[in-house]
Amino acid sequence: MDSKWGGSCWFIPGPTRLTDAVLAGLAHPTMTHRSPEFKAVMAELHGRLRHSFALTPTTTEIGQQAQEGEDGYSVVVVSGSGTAAMEMIIANRFGPDDNVLVPTNGKFGERVAQMCQHFANVTHIKYAWGQPFDLTEIDQILSTGKHDALAICHNETSSGITQNAPEIAKITEKHGVPFILDGITSVGGLPVHPAEWNAEAVVVGGQKCTAGPSGIAAVAVSENFVEAMMERRETNPNPPIYYLDLIQALKKAADDQTPWTPSINLCTGWVASLREQDEEGMEERWARCARLAKGVRNLFIDLGFELFAHEDQRSDTVTAVLYPEPSWGEEWRRWMAMERDTHVIGGQDHVKGRIFRVGTMGVTHIEEMVEGCRRMIEGFRHFGMELPDLDVESYFR
Ligand SMILES: Cc1ncc(COP(=O)(O)O)c(C=O)c1O
Known part of the structure; x- marks a missing residue:
């Protein structure tokens, strides 16, 4: 030592x-979010975030749709903390007719359940903090066919437990139920495999395992997620979202942009930390x-x-x-x-x-x-x- x-x-x-390189990245001189200079930052952010999410690599080059890969997953950067990114997923995907199963064993899982309650019906199974989920029970509940999704906090920061995502993924796949993960303290620090787990959506927060700034986050969503979200939007064109509209965000991400003025300097700071992630x-x-x-x-x-x-x-x-x-x-x-x-x-x-x-x-x-x-x-x-x-x-x- x-x-x-x-x-x-x-x-x-x-x-x-935050390392010195990230602090320097945060101190980038002002630029506009519609400039080629910023689009280059977004393209790099998209390409490098795909590594954090263990998705198929794309490019970090501007104008090449770095956000979407061969595996069908797209990443989107959110100007807001991890909670905003999680809300973006839930609010765009579910409505009052959906039933979401949320097993929890700590505070952040409980928050997932609370958040889902704002947009959908929730079956909340509360296990003791720090104790594993009973996967047999989850299997039985999903076998009733009454649930439209399973949402979990993958790495429960409040109690120090990581859920057995590969086994949970087998159960959701068996029942054809979409799988959604708050990966806020797992993505970038633990093996997370959205495609292998057939996960519809995974969320990461900048300030955790990727050692980026706080107040910025990202989501990775599958083609199935996007399809289901689009269908829902056709039947309900005015869901209770505006700023966090994921359809708008996906459209703009394809052009290395964001719908609204993003946290520009958090983007430049996060890119610097993701470069360090990729160097390691x-x-x-x-x-x-x-x-x-x-x-x-x-x-x-x-x-x-x-x-x-x-x-x-x-x-x-x-x-x-x-x-x-x-x-x-x-x-x-x-x-x-x-x-x-x-x-x-x-x-x-x-x-x-x-x-x-x-x-x-x-x-x-x-x-x-x-x-x-x-x-x-x-x-x-x-x-x-x-x-x-x-x-x-x-x-x-
Ligand atoms: C697992 C998990 N989920 C969600 C959050 C909330 O994230 P944020 O504070 O970035 O909104 C945290 C924060 O510690 C967390 O650890």
């Missing part, structure tokens, strides 16, 4: 750290996230901590660890930030004060994680815990 690493240790599961390589990035997460999990287990998520499906982009002593856990977290410039995030809703979460996404490197874990151990000792002496670095080799 680089024992000289003395900077900030940033393990927030989004927004992740998708498989290499997935492998680094997995190596970091495995090290964090094994280290904290050996230190005597308990992990929150079920052991079979622990996420490689965020690990939820139970505080040994909830009464001072959040105080420890604040101390780590203030005194050791080491940043992790706490729990949400009913697990607030009970867990802390360590992000292993974006550009976090091994040396930073080794140093950060050493500091966290020091912090726990400062709060009076007796912890074994472990060779932290060996967990990340």
